[in-house]
Amino acid sequence: MKAIQDLYPDNLAHCYGCGKNNSQGHQLKTYVEGEETVSRFTPDMKYTAIPGSVYGGLIASLLDCHGTASAAAFACIAEKIDLNQVDLPIRCVTANLNINFKALTPQGEELVIRGKLKAIEGRKISVDMTLTAKGVVCATGEILAIRLKE
Numbered sequence: 841m842k843a844i845q846d847l848y849p850d851n852l853a854h855c856y857g858c859g860k861n862n863s864q865g866h867q868l869k870t871y872v873e874g875e876e877t878v879s880r881f882t883p884d885m886k887y888t889a890i891p892g893s894v895y896g897g898l899i900a901s902l903l904d905c906h907g908t909a910s911a912a913a914f915a916c917i918a919e920k921i922d923l924n925q926v927d928l929p930i931r932c933v934t935a936n937l938n939i940n941f942k943a944l945t946p947q948g949e950e951l952v953i954r955g956k957l958k959a960i961e962g963r964k965i966s967v968d969m970t971l972t973a974k975g976v977v978c979a980t981g982e983i984l985a986i987r988l989k990e
C-alpha cells in the first residue's frame with residue numbers, strides 16, 4: 841500500500857513535514873498497519889537539541905504530519921473509502937496538538953511514530969500518538985485534526 845501522503849493530490853503535496861512535492865522538507869511517510877498507523881524517520885544531525893538528542897521542534901513536526909495523515913486514513917477507513925485510490929478525498933489540518941516529551945530522543949536512531957484512532961466526531965478526528973527510539977517512548981502526543989470542507 842502507498843503512504844497516505846502519496847495519496848494527497850499534487851496541489852496539496854507541498855507540506856514542509858510530509859509533502860512529496862517539497863524537496864527541502866521531511867517527506868514523512870505514514871502507512872496503515874492493522875488498526876494503527878506508523879511512520880519511520882531518522883533525523884539528520886542538524887536537528888540537535890542537547891548534543892546527542894533530537895530537537896523537540898522536529899518531534900512536533902513529525903507528530904503533526906503523522907497525526908493529520910492518520911486522521912485522514914482513519915476517516916477513510918470509517919467511511920470504507922479505498923486507500924489505494926490515487927487522490928485521497930479526505931484532507932485534514934491540525935487544530936490542536938499536545939505533546940509530552942518523556943525522555944531525550946537519541947540522535948542517530950530510527951524514530952518510530954505510531955497512531956491510534958481515539959475518536960471521530962463529525963469533522964473532528966482525534967488520534968493518540970507515540971514516538972519511540974530503540975523501543976523507548978520518548979514522546980507521546982494527541983492531535984485534533986479537522987476534516988476540510990469539500
Ligand SMILES: CCCCCCCC(=O)SCCNC(=O)CCNC(=O)[C@H](O)C(C)(C)COP(=O)(O)OP(=O)(O)OC[C@H]1O[C@@H](n2cnc3c(N)ncnc32)[C@H](O)[C@@H]1OP(=O)(O)O
Pocket residue numbers: 848852855857904905908931932933934935936962963964984986988989
Ligand atoms: C492535505 C495536506 C495537509 C498537511 C497538513 C500537515 C499538518 C499541518 O501542519 S496543518 C497546518 C496547521 N494548521 C492550520 O493552519 C489550521 C488553522 N485553522 C483553521 O484553518 C481552521 O481553524 C480549521 C480548519 C481547523 C477549523 O475551521 P472550520 O473549518 O471553520 O471549522 P470550525 O467550525 O471552526 O470547527 C469545526 C469543529 O472543530 C472544533 N475546533 C476547531 N478548532 C479547534 C481547536 N483549536 N481546539 C478544539 N476544537 C476546535 C470546533 O469547535 C468545531 O467543533 P463542533 O463541530 O463540535 O462545533
